[in-house]
Amino acid sequence: MAIPEPTAFVDVGAESDERPLRDAFALLLANRVAFLGGLLTIAFLGVGVLGAVILATPGLQHLYLDQDFSATLAHPGHAGHLLGTDQYGRDLLWRTVAGTGISLLVGVAATSATLVLGLTLGCIAGYFGGIIDRLVSGLIDLTWGFPLLLVAVIYAGMLEPGITAVVLAIGTVVWAGFARIVRAQVRSLREREFIEAARALGTPAPKIILRHLVPNVMGTVLVMASYYVAIAVITEAGFSFIGLGAQPPTPSLGQMIADGRNYFSVSIWPATVPGVMIALIVLALNSLGDGLRDIFDPRLRRF
């Protein structure tokens, strides 16, 4: 749902530099903000995976479902609840962990769909050109630029409210922006010597795409993947916040904020903890994306 980053519409300078990933990692280390973003992203992944495991394991669900009417809306640190409790006396830390699991699942599902679709269609259009390119470009133009939330709300009308609508909306809309970038890059790569050589040797097109083109756009994939996960996280949360996303008792972060704000006058924690969590996740992914972009896109690295 976040507004697409400038890279998504300023045609990225299509120079591909075949700098090995090892150098990239060294550069990432050198960029403080990006490094911090990377660390936070790793933390997010860790917490998210833990949350997903808890959500999927019936024997562990009690961690975020157990209620304690003697300790409702408790402040952090009270009765062993590190971040306090909600109105049912459920542990906010575990609920936030589980909610992060939902965010991660939505992020991964939606981003995978986006990347696979965008990469495939972008490569095909860029490599083959001609009528295929026209068709794919037409498709891109048809889908690109649609507000995610509008599409998600329409999906929610078609299906039952739930996170499926968000994932579908992202899968439907966001791929186009990505395909557009990939297509532009592939078009300029196509003219490069190593591709021409491969073609002259009679290498089949799928092999050229997989062996030579895809590895060369991996940098862009990484950059955009971090942005797309952020977009997915924030869209899911916003959607759940207005009540059309994840339904209780599933602890989506957005729905936790919507629920928790009703108790603001008693305790600020039930809304603030998940709110800060979302902000941290999005900040982490954005910083990581910025850092990666600086590394993989020299044209923008100058600033």
Added chain:
Amino acid sequence: MAQFVLRRFLYALLLLVIASVLIFYGLRVAPGDIVTAIASPTQALVIKSTLTKQLGLDRPLAVQYFVFIGHVLQGNPGVSVVSGAPISTIIRESGLRTLELGLSAAFLTYALAIPLGVLAAWKRNSVLDQGLRFFTVLGMGVPNFFLAVILIQVLAVNHHWLPVAGPGGIRHLILPAVVLSVEAIALNLRLMRSSLLEELSNDYIRTLRAKGITNRRVICVHALRNALTPVIALAGVILPTLLGYTLIVETVFRYEGLGFQLVQAITHRDYALAQTLALLLTAVVILCNFLADVGHHLIDPRVREGSRG
């Protein structure tokens, strides 16, 4: 050029037709039905069948689709099946409010982002620049609905400076407009800064400076014009996105605009209203994208050669 515009226009039209079919069929196969909804939650089955007939829901879907499109094209989208209110009235009233909100947000965005972006580039790496960078990072990270929750709590509930929600005068517009625009401000500010810095590193700027033209004049007269191009291009992306945000922001603030109406219509399974509103918002988005494309094409010849073949 004319060919380009025509092609984009046909694309837009095609997209609108596809969208109308998807929206119509999608909302009709949806679970839950209008008949139960308007007859109130515990309505007995007997009375449902008469309602179904009254609403024309027993006709084939394709017929219903063409009836719907026919009405919309005649500018008479009919009445809301839940409230009986004429949809054109709802659109006029709510549309004006959404327009008001959108324009306020757009005004805030550009009135703040452009000068601040210029300032940040000008005083690069100063405390001001650092502060603005911090703001942009936050503005792009904190979800707008969470920001809304906090602002409502602090400014409206704790201090009573602004109303919590509801329609009304300009005071009711401030919080929604601010919440709606924060992310766009951050994004544009950042883009303005980087774009201006890029422009300032060009050779012609160095030449100008060598000629002894003041820094202020260089920035304001020469560099700014070129540096604005990407910001204008971004507008084409931002407008539809802001429109999407109105769904959340209007709902949070009970601001009676199109977004709030659409969310309510979806929740109430008000087919006719939801379809028309979804189609209208979709048409606005398509129009925005079309204009942005054409505008971009006009401003920046590079686009013509670069991305389209």
Added chain:
Amino acid sequence: MGQNGESFETLIEGYADRRVNRRQFFARAAALGISASAAASVLATAGPVAAALAAPTLKRGGTLIEGYDRDFAKMDTVLTTWDDPTMVALYEFTVIRDAQGKFVPDLFASWKVSKNLLTWTFKLRPGLTFHSGAPVTAEEVAANFNAFRNPKVGQNAIFWPSVKGVKAQGPTTVVVTMSTPFTAFPETLATEAAMIQNLATRKAKPKAYGVSVVDGTGPFTLTSYQPGIKVEVKRWDKYPGSGVPYVKNKKTAYLDGVRWVPILEVGQRANELESGSVMAVKNPAPQDVDRLKSNPDIVVVEFPSLAGYWISPNHQAKNLGFDDLRVRQAMSHAIDRPGLVKALFFGHAAADYGPIAPNWKWYDKRVEQYNQYDPAKAKSLLDAAGWKVGSDGVRAKNGNKLSWTHIGDAGQPDTAGIDVAVAAMLKKVGMDMQVKALPAAQWGSTVTGKTPPASWGFEWLWSSPMDLLVFFYAYPSDKYNGALPAVKAAVKAWQTAPSDAKLKVAAQAMQVAWAQLLPKVPIVTRNDVYAFNKKVMGYQPLQSMLYPLYNDVWINA
């Protein structure tokens, strides 16, 4: 006598005139040796009285903006199954309840019952008209009654079983004949489902009626209805005045109009009231009630409600054992009602051990011997019924897991938390209830669908709680609720009771049968809380009525 020669009466006056605030009132009452609970009970009535007494000079004009805790249903009295505050502004009852719950005149000026209890003769106030100008004749009222009681037309025909015929005699007399004595008839008449509307308008505009067109006799006319967003009414300038004895304003309404907005985010109601976005709210979130009470600009009136929340297990779901009383009892014993009242409602609710809340005039305390919180008993009942705990903590019998999807109504945000809390409690005894909240539109079609859910939750609200039980013992179908003979017998007894004493006996039999056999499992009743700005005058909610009558309301701006 207090230290300054103060008596309790002068203290109440002081409170009414707002010279004494709430906290001071309690402190001084204590100094007078009056217990806090006694003082509180006085305050409960002194609040609205205060609003009226403090009135300096009456002002006409202005629009009351009121936050409502629900969404609005269609406003057609033949079809309504829901009571919204809009109804009392647009329509009038034939017979209405007063503060004590006694039946007093509204459109009907008087009535009498024949000695054999089979003929009721009602006298209509003369000279009444509908909003459209059409006269309200005895003929029209009789036609309304006949529409209500016809099961093919009226949604609530189930409330009119004993009525054999309705006829007009001359312009102002309506005669209703019964097949059996039906003492509870006024109970039925004094609900929103028996308010009088112009059937000709309804027939002429079938699609628009009840949503964009309303033709009633109430002091206001409909201007706008947008579900989820607002309902607006404006003063009807030709209103002939109210016939209700306790309505002080006998002319047209003081207000220019009323605008109701559904505020479904519970915590926002108090916020909007305090920040001035609305001037009154029904049911601020329970966590905010005490805060509002301490706000000197806000008047709060609170009493136990004519409502209740229950979970309705499908007695047809034999694979889950819901046809087995022991399983339903286990479900009920696993629910910590006092805990819910304290945690989710901050004390502003009552635990329901029977189908009707303890505040009702004919509440039967015997229900409290059932359904008490006792997880150990719940477990042993399930064990006895053959449901054994599996490795994952969920019980199973003959390979069937005690695991099901429960349908909650997302259109009732105030009580949505009950389902979630109950599910966690049931889990503790090995019952795995998975809550799925559906939007209101979907909830209805799911519950009445071809394959009704294994269970659903719902908060009801009705000014005649026994009629409500009559409706719900058969909703969504008789089989769904187990077709329990004892419950049916109680319904019959209520609908044919020849006297008030017999009504009471039937009502109590019904409550006990329900508590014992659990066609539906009662949980809690939250209090009705009305909070409004002290500038809102004449706003007088009654415990026997769901909403205040808006004709007396004015704004002291």
